[in-house]
Amino acid sequence: MSILVVGSVAYDNLDTPHGKRDDVLGGAATHFSTAASFFTPVHVVGVVGSDFDNAHLEFLMSKGIDVSGIKVVEGGKTFRWTGKYFDDINHRETLDTQLGVFATFDPELSEQHAEEPFLFLANIHPSLQLKVLDQMKEPKLVAMDTMNLWIDTTREDLQKVIERVDMMFINDEEARMLTGDLNVSVAAKKIMSWGPKVLVIKRGEYGALLYTEDSVFAAPGLPLSDVVDPTGAGDTFAGGFLGYVAKTGDISKATLRRAVICGSVMASFQVEDFGLDRLRELTTQEIDKRFGIFKELAHFEAAPLF
Numbered sequence: 001m002s003i004l005v006v007g008s009v010a011y012d013n014l015d016t017p018h019g020k021r022d023d024v025l026g027g028a029a030t031h032f033s034t035a036a037s038f039f040t041p042v043h044v045v046g047v048v049g050s051d052f053d054n055a056h057l058e059f060l061m062s063k064g065i066d067v068s069g070i071k072v073v074e075g076g077k078t079f080r081w082t083g084k085y086f087d088d089i090n091h092r093e094t095l096d097t098q099l100g101v102f103a104t105f106d107p108e109l110s111e112q113h114a115e116e117p118f119l120f121l122a123n124i125h126p127s128l129q130l131k132v133l134d135q136m137k138e139p140k141l142v143a144m145d146t147m148n149l150w151i152d153t154t155r156e157d158l159q160k161v162i163e164r165v166d167m168m169f170i171n172d173e174e175a176r177m178l179t180g181d182l183n184v185s186v187a188a189k190k191i192m193s194w195g196p197k198v199l200v201i202k203r204g205e206y207g208a209l210l211y212t213e214d215s216v217f218a219a220p221g222l223p224l225s226d227v228v229d230p231t232g233a234g235d236t237f238a239g240g241f242l243g244y245v246a247k248t249g250d251i252s253k254a255t256l257r258r259a260v261i262c263g264s265v266m267a268s269f270q271v272e273d274f275g276l277d278r279l280r281e282l283t284t285q286e287i288d289k290r291f292g293i294f295k296e297l298a299h300f301e302a303a304p305l306f
Contacts, residue, residue, distance in 0.1 A: 002041040003042050004043045006121060006128075007045075010102070012024040013081070024231075030276070033239065040243050048070060049101045118139065125154065143167035145238060169237075198251070204233075208260055244262040
């Protein structure tokens, strides 16, 4: 089954301990769709300015991604984010944000896009997420992401979105912030009581937690000796996760657990180079091999202890 993703397509200016890069292809929808495209067809709805290099659209199309929903605003400027990462790569500082045409982004879905079976609401204003939900026909599964800004400033609209989705991706800090609970498991139960049947709490280099109505699954993080650029890792994780679920068309417990590992695999490749450079040349053979490495990380013989 195919996925519709609605979110940002952007340029990133990056400063990390491994160097600096300007005008790097970024954005939540871009990272998500690239990762998901390894598993299933993806359709993107977003907006860019006339300064956006057409080569980036060609790259997305080369991955089989439908870009017909990306609107190009003549004379407009593409959303641009500038950030600096420190020696502890988990910490970063936003130096500049220029919304450009993204400031007036008003997603209008085509008839085809409105009928897509899987929907991923990337990290955009909750009022826009609601507008997209209102345009969808009868999606089989709706997943969402959010961030601390929306938790702080648009809590009422965000709550309305959470109540209407089947699945939510959020990091551990945001989960605590959203619920006011310091204990992640308590926070997870509270969020799921609002609507989502599946909750994925991302924990960066420490892996991810998958909560369903009757189970918890902990996926490990892959110990990497060198992390070049973590930008977009969370969106890449979500792309790998939901891409695998859409590929199978199944949301059983076994499928969801494999999907967490798929998400972790894709994110582990994402951070190995700037922007999407690692995913540009990534092969399915490499993905399958790393999937096996993750399996070995968590595998042990369940022999009696005593």
